[in-house]
Amino acid sequence: MLDRYFKIEGREREAVNWITRGVPAGVDDVTLASDECLMDANLEGSREVHRRIERLPDAAAPPGGPSLLDVKIELARRMLFACVCCERRCGADRSSGRTGFCGVPFESRYTSDFLHMGEEPELVPSHTIFFSGCTFECVYCQNWDIAMDARAGRQAEPEMLAAVLQEGVAQGSRNANFVGGNPDPHLYTILRTIELTGEAARFLPMVWNSNMYTSSEAMSILDGVIDVYLGDFRYGNDSCAEELSGVEGYFEVVSRNFAQAFASAEVMVRHLVLPGHLECCTRPVMEWASRNMPGVYFNLMFQYRPEYKAGLYPMIDARLTPEERARALAMAADYKLQ
Numbered sequence: 001m002l003d004r005y006f007k008i009e010g011r012e013r014e015a016v017n018w019i020t021r022g023v024p025a026g027v028d029d030v031t032l033a034s035d036e037c038l039m040d041a042n043l044e045g046s047r048e049v050h051r052r053i054e055r056l057p058d059a060a061a062p063p064g065g066p067s068l069l070d071v072k073i074e075l076a077r078r079m080l081f082a083c084v085c086c087e088r089r090c091g092a093d094r095s096s097g098r099t100g101f102c103g104v105p106f107e108s109r110y111t112s113d114f115l116h117m118g119e120e121p122e123l124v125p126s127h128t129i130f131f132s133g134c135t136f137e138c139v140y141c142q143n144w145d146i147a148m149d150a151r152a153g154r155q156a157e158p159e160m161l162a163a164v165l166q167e168g169v170a171q172g173s174r175n176a177n178f179v180g181g182n183p184d185p186h187l188y189t190i191l192r193t194i195e196l197t198g199e200a201a202r203f204l205p206m207v208w209n210s211n212m213y214t215s216s217e218a219m220s221i222l223d224g225v226i227d228v229y230l231g232d233f234r235y236g237n238d239s240c241a242e243e244l245s246g247v248e249g250y251f252e253v254v255s256r257n258f259a260q261a262f263a264s265a266e267v268m269v270r271h272l273v274l275p276g277h278l279e280c281c282t283r284p285v286m287e288w289a290s291r292n293m294p295g296v297y298f299n300l301m302f303q304y305r306p307e308y309k310a311g312l313y314p315m316i317d318a319r320l321t322p323e324e325r326a327r328a329l330a331m332a333a334d335y336k337l338q
């Protein structure tokens with residue numbers, strides 16, 4: 001569990017973004033190549049990354065010329081003209097000032113960054129960047145002040161964020177952790193930040209801390225950039241997701257993304273137990289995770305508290321009872337999840 005993450009930390013392996021910098025783009029000029037050409041180059045290049053992933057660190061600098069990372073950055077930039085960063089697939093042309101459901105404009109904003117000591121113990125201190133805006137609208141959102149306001153905070157300039165991450169490495173951060181809100185709408189900003197972090201990103205695992213409602217296009221861009229997916233898997237069916245987070249097709253999208261992440265990187269699942277949702281959500285999530293991601297890191301979370309609009313929903317306008325907590329723990333043991 002998290003073997004590769006620990007090897008990167010111990011400098012026995014390179015973070016995958018570094019390997020991706022060493023894979024040639026497969027096109028002469030990424031800005032002139034067609035979308036189809038770039039998508040093909042991305043798929044082929046990502047396969048090459050996986051062939052190289054267990055190589056030992058190489059003293060040689062990545063070769064010059066456009067790299068697979070450049071391809072991924074260009075694909076993410078083009079996505080801003082008809083946004084499909086997440087499965088809402090709004091198609092908003094964010095370059096022209098329009099916004100989609102999340103309200104995130106062309107340029108990202110963020111509210112804070114710091115070495116977070118409250119994440120999973122394997123990750124701390126985790127250099128966490130909190131971007132503004134979210135692709136979900138959870139009625140019980142615990143972070144609603146930044147998640148629901150895409151204009152909150154200050155402009156997230158990749159150059160500045162890269163300098164911040166470099167400084168974090170000097171202070172002992174173990175990884176870079178991109179969260180919000182949700183990181184999906186900020187895909188381009190995040191990739192540029194990773195690129196500009198340069199040599200400091202070589203042994204710095206990249207953590208995608210998300211609701212896993214990412215589009216398949218964005219997931220294919222992230223393959224070869226992200227070392228650890230720290231993903232929420234909250235609902236065991238679509239109707240609870242629609243009622244409480246305002247999303248459609250939740251289970252199919254999120255399970256698809258977890259399966260892809262598990263096949264290509266390391267995964268840490270977070271499951272926040274919701275009051276009254278043990279049979280409809282906790283059980284199916286555990287069942288799916290145990291069957292499809294054997295041995296996965298599974299964090300069962302009990303810190304739910306009614307926030308934001310939870311008062312309008314009687315079932316979740318409560319804290320978990322001790323009985324619910326005990327039942328969730330027993331279920332996790334039954335499914336052999338930690």
Ligand code: SF4
Pocket residue numbers: 083084085086087088089090091092099100101102103104135184185
């Ligand atoms: S990130 Fe998702 S919600 Fe936001 S504009 Fe793009 S597709 Fe829409």
